[in-house]
Amino acid sequence: MSEGSTAKRVRRSKAEQRAETLEQILDAAEYLFSLQGLHGVTLRDVAQRVGVHTTLLHYYFQDKPTLFEAVFARRASVTSGRRMEALDLYAAEAGDKPTVEGALHVFLDTDLDLYIEGGEPWMNYAAFCARVSNTPEGAVLMDVHFDPVVLKLVSILKRALPDTPEEDIFWGYHFVTGALMNTLARSGRIDRLSGGLCRSNDFEAVKKRIAKFMAAGFHALKD
């Protein structure tokens, strides 16, 4: 016996096994939390989806909130890191002539590309994040993981809009992130509202429009 034909009991090292199980748990939790939120999902739901016993979740995670935060943190560092790099690169390239649209393209497209290219797990994470962002406790998680990138974006926007009051720039960002989160949520509402003309999961369509749309908004605030 051992590996091969049955394809079921491939012998894995403990480290591998641990890593695989952890990822499966996080994927399942991510999916379920994205639909029902922290309180709408039981550890049993998650365990069943993975096909393990509930108590195993306690072996890997202290409790439910800890699991929730782990789901948030896993991909937050990826998107935050990528966007930070991309913004740094853009700031260097643009020198003292950055544009609002340029900065927004980098900030938004880099994020949207992750979901577009990342398949189902990343799409689940998108909805998970949107849900988190909308609540008082969730917003604190956003602070912890995303403040640096957002403040980086804001600093570039300030240079692109030297005559715009700082307050306006923050409100502009508030609008941008609202539009982005509404996209990530994929509630299905725009599909039905538009009679099928637009689709919630068509992030390409959003990517094509959002930076230009929002950049014009920032410029309009000056007037």
Added chain:
Amino acid sequence: MSEGSTAKRVRRSKAEQRAETLEQILDAAEYLFSLQGLHGVTLRDVAQRVGVHTTLLHYYFQDKPTLFEAVFARRASVTSGRRMEALDLYAAEAGDKPTVEGALHVFLDTDLDLYIEGGEPWMNYAAFCARVSNTPEGAVLMDVHFDPVVLKLVSILKRALPDTPEEDIFWGYHFVTGALMNTLARSGRIDRLSGGLCRSNDFEAVKKRIAKFMAAGFHALKD
């Protein structure tokens, strides 16, 4: 005994008593649901906040989801109706020359004014709605209660932007509602991000900027 001095046991008719208790239950549920969502709130939490026994909630409402929908519906008709009227009036006044900014001002300001003038209960409802809008099941409630107003707005925007593809107008609305919902959510994030420069509950500040900002966005989509 009876009315007066103690101010506690004012004699009320059954109809009054029913109406008062119902409103108290809805207010308490609205507040709690706005913070924790359907699954994060127990009927006991609601009952305790009202100061009645849990089972009384079952006397007035069939079950928890029914209570949740009642909370949603109570004020939805108010804001939907008001905005519908205001949009009809605007459409009549503007004749065949409506503007994007004009229509958005009516649609958004009429809503924001309700929260600004309605005090705490309306502010709780705002957060409640934002939370609902962000989820697949919640979005269906939005459809039921808000499709008519939104489609009215869209029809005016179409006349204001005859050369813009319908698809773009729907995506534009998607961005607008995202920004609005992010406002209604009052997550506190913009407060901390801006170092106190902006405040989540400053709906006046949003009202001052959002229509102009979004109108410019719509116009930019044509280019």
Added chain:
DNA sequence: ATTATCTATAGATCTATAGATAATGC
């Protein structure tokens, strides 16, 4: 008489812990 409110309780979960078992690791 009717309706608002409370008492008592069944039945179902849910979280989290203690301790057993079955794998992998040297």
Added chain:
DNA sequence: ATTATCTATAGATCTATAGATAATGC
């Protein structure tokens, strides 16, 4: 020997129903 996984279970809730009590209504 160590670590991954499961069994058994305590203790706490939570929803929802049945039936009692205390008000208001004529």
